[in-house]
Amino acid sequence: MSTDERDIGDGDRNGASRLLARAAAALSRADRGLAQTIDDFFLPEDARLDDRTRATLTVTLAAMVAAVEGDLRRRAARSLAAAGEGVAVLDRLTGAGLLRDPGLMRELIARTRLDLLADALTTAAPDDAGAPSLLARLTASGDGQVANAALTLMATEGRRRGFLDTGRLSHTELPAELHHRLVWWVAAAILEQLADGDAGRVMADAGLHALGGHDESDRAETAAVRLATTIDPQPAELPALLTHALGDRNLSLFVALLAFALRMDFAVARQLVVAGGDPLWLALRAIDLDRATIARIGLALSNDVDAFADQLDAIVAVSPADARAALSSLALPADLRAAIAALAAAR
Structure with missing residues (x-):
């Protein structure tokens, strides 16, 4: 490759234009990348994957x-x-x-x-x-x-x-x-x-x-909901069904049973389970689970076992009626919840 001085032709000018364009694009990407890195740095731990x-x-x-x-x-x-x-x-x-x-x-x-x-x-x-x-x-x-x-x-x-x-x-x-x-x-x-x-x-x-050719019933989530609905568990059967599903690591069925008992969408109940914490403990009380069942489920799913153990008495002290009232909005259809949220945001 020669680096000697020579006359600049049209091809060189076109190449220079392309170089400038590529450099501008690279600088833009760098700016966006820095902004994204800054956003990631300031994310709270519970929001970071x-x-x-x-x-x-x-x-x-x-x-x-x-x-x-x-x-x-x-x-x-x-x-x-x-x-x-x-x-x-x-x-x-x-x-x-x-x-x-x-x-x-x-x-x-x-x-x-x-x-x-x-x-x-x-x-x-x-x-x-x-x-x-x-x-x-x-x-x-x-x-x-x-x-x-x-x-x-x-x-x-x-x-x-x-x-x-x-x-x-x-x-x-x-x-x-x-x-x-x-x-x-x-x-x-x-x-x-x-x-x-x-x-x-x-x-x-x-x-x-x-x-x-897409069959929505051919999903683990849909199949779990169908099974929970077909079983149609009575309140007295829920503790055994939930703890056995959990013991089998069958969380799709666990979530479907919880959703069935709470009369809410699978996706909403799933979010309660994966997020854990107080809303999940309220959900367990909302279906009137006893202390031993809540303890077994909580110890398996809690991110902080010591904190869960410390608040177990408080969890059990919440009445099923109060727990249901606290979670009542989650049992509404998803589109209705979205509409309510949109109106609240525009208020």
């Missing part, structure tokens, strides 16, 4: 995008040979900010935290050592509907555990609305790389067929 959650969330998001992308490319490749070419779809969606969607991230963060919480629990309660799991017993139920619902949950949870082991997904297992958004985001990212004039129609058809 731990390394394991962050890593699992990263793998989950990448696997979901890959699953949708692979499905769309297979469908479109029947008509578009170029649809099989590689495109950095994940990077494109991330750069565009689409994956920062609050609904999508709320679902993925809660799901990841619940999976990791279940993984951290002890495998079985001491007095149940060697006994079949609650889910295994339910699959052998004489009630065919209960047995079928338990088998479905067992299958979906097996697939979820398989993902945690391999990092690969065949289904997004997202609620329908979020799955629809992801399919069209991925379709748009693939489409902008295709020059074929028919690509838009072909990709639209591929997306519609992909949406038609």
